[in-house]
Amino acid sequence: DQQVKQNSPSLSVQEGRISILNCDYTNSMFDYFLWYKKYPAEGPTFLISISSIKDKNEDGRFTVFLNKSAKHLSLHIVPSQPGDSAVYFCAASGLGHQGGKLIFGQGTELSVKP
């Protein structure tokens, strides 16, 4: 049972435009959500996170939106740059002892064309 899903395996965007990556989850006990960027054979790099008590969090070009009623989150990258090309993973964790266990989506490969 996949609790975190990224339904788009890939996304191609023109440089300077907005990239929107989507993620859905099924477990209502998740209370913290994160986005990571990953290159092959490297560890994930943390981008941005959001607590379940918020619906939006911004950090520079990155904004994460959380819709708890729809169990959906999205990552917006504006403007997109060629260096943003990578695989993006959303992840979720629960409360207490579950906080150390991240459940990952399958990833979306973003390609930003110059």
Place this chain on the structure above:
Amino acid sequence: KAGVTQTPRYLIKTRGQQVTLSCSPISGHRSVSWYQQTPGQGLQFLFEYFSETQRNKGNFPGRFSGRQFSNSRSEMNVSTLELGDSALYLCASSPRTSGQETQYFGPGTRLLVL
């Protein structure tokens, strides 16, 4: 602060052997979590250690084990290696002083089982 370090970075073993991977967390971080990444299964949680105690465990066979030392460094061991254990093994650390914390990942150990 120095990031999470993992040794070795690459490893080749044969079926039936055992392997030990090492992870040094960010200074001050008390929690270390381990993940396995494979093309077919994506990023999957193995276990979390906090203050030398295993706090959470994923759905992996008993051949996968770990431990944490008093300085928060952690090791994971895989015994009786199988071809399917070929993967990128990632560790991540976090302070774990509150319920919602970001995990920071190391570069990973690439294990190839022949």
